[in-house]
Amino acid sequence: DTAVSQTPKYLVTQMGNDKSIKCEQNLGHDTMYWYKQDSKKFLKIMFSYNNKELIINETVPNRFSPKSPDKAHLNLHINSLELGDSAVYFCASSPRQSRYATNEKLFFGSGTQLSVL
Amino acid sequence: SQQGEEDPQALSIQEGENATMNCSYKTSINNLQWYRQNSGRGLVHLILIRSNEREKHSGRLRVTLDTSKKSSSLLITASRAADTASYFCATDNAGKSTFGDGTTLTVKP
Numbered sequence: 001d002t003a004v005s006q007t008p009k010y011l012v013t014q015m016g017n018d019k020s021i022k023c024e025q026n027l028g029h030d031t032m033y034w035y036k037q038d039s040k041k042f043l044k045i046m047f048s049y050n051n052k053e054l055i056i057n058e059t060v061p062n063r064f065s066p067k068s069p070d071k072a073h074l075n076l077h078i079n080s081l082e083l084g085d086s087a088v089y090f091c092a093s094s095p096r097q098s099r100y101a102t103n104e105k106l107f108f109g110s111g112t113q114l115s116v117l
Numbered sequence: 118s119q120q121g122e123e124d125p126q127a128l129s130i131q132e133g134e135n136a137t138m139n140c141s142y143k144t145s146i147n148n149l150q151w152y153r154q155n156s157g158r159g160l161v162h163l164i165l166i167r168s169n170e171r172e173k174h175s176g177r178l179r180v181t182l183d184t185s186k187k188s189s190s191l192l193i194t195a196s197r198a199a200d201t202a203s204y205f206c207a208t209d210n211a212g213k214s215t216f217g218d219g220t221t222l223t224v225k226p
Contacts (some may be wrong), residue, residue: 035216041154041203043216056213089140090159096212102147103209108159 003027006091006109013081014117020077021112023091031055031096032074033106034066037088049074055099078114086116123206123217131225136193138220140206141186147209149182149189154219156201163191163204198226 001032033056034046044109049068053114063079074091091109096102101106125138148167152160166173166182166189173180179180179192193200201224206217 001138032151041219041221043160043205043219045215048213092159099212101212103212104148104165104215105150106152106160106207106214108161108180111157 004091004093004107004109006089006111006112010113010115012115012117015081015083017081018077018079019114021089021091021114022073022074022075023109024073025091025093025107026072027093027095027107028072029093029095029107030071030098031083031094031103032068032071033092033094034074034076035090035092035108037090037111039087043090047074047076050096050099052063053099081114081116083116086114088113123204123220124216125220127221127223129223129225130196132196132198134196134224136196136200136222136224138191138204138222140189140191140217142189142206142208142217143187144208144210146184147211149180150207150209150214151178151180151189152205152207152216153193154205156202160205184211196222197225198224200224 004025030052033048047066052068064076067073088111092106150165151163154160164175177194182189203219203221205219207214
């Protein structure tokens with residue numbers, strides 16, 4: 001009954017490959033996020049969706065493409081992986097109901113550690 | 118640099134002691150949240166303080182907010198070995214949560 005689950009937990013791949021990370025939340029939340037955490041534990045927001053609509057799109061290479069088939073799922077596809085993409089990627093959700101609402105609490109998945117060789 | 122900057126970067130104390138970590142931010146905020154991250158896990162929400170509040174308590178946690186100085190502090194009293202983790206502040210501005218750099222707390226038994 002995990003609230004925010006993401007798969008896989010570990011992903012080891014070669015440079016140039018394409019990979020996807022999946023995320024699902026069973027909390028009934030309207031808003032979902034992708035965050036990237038680097039080796040120094042610095043967390044940076046990448047994308048946010050509210051009810052399948054993209055509402056935050058930070059300066060992220062267009063090799064990264066999020067997809068939200070429904071409000072419970074937010075997947076992240078990465079093309080042409082580079083060494084610098086190695087990091088831990090976290091999915092999160094919040095009950096925030098509209099793109100203009102305040103965030104009060106994020107619920108995080110356990111992360112996907114991506115290693116690009 | 119980051120919206121939230123935390124200080125110290127690392128803190129090591131003995132069990133039973135109090136731990137204080139600080140967060141500074143740059144822009145106006147709706148609220149400020151503190152999260153804990155255990156090694157290899159996701160972040161877990163601890164406590165939220167709104168911009169019109171000055172202090173908040175939850176169990177052994179005490180959070181203060183000074184909007185004039187754009188800073189917040191998290192105090193953990195009577196620390197336990199299980200409190201060993203990284204702690205992050207996050208500020209909300211227009212629905213976007215931005216995280217600080219984190220403080221790594223080690224509590225020695």
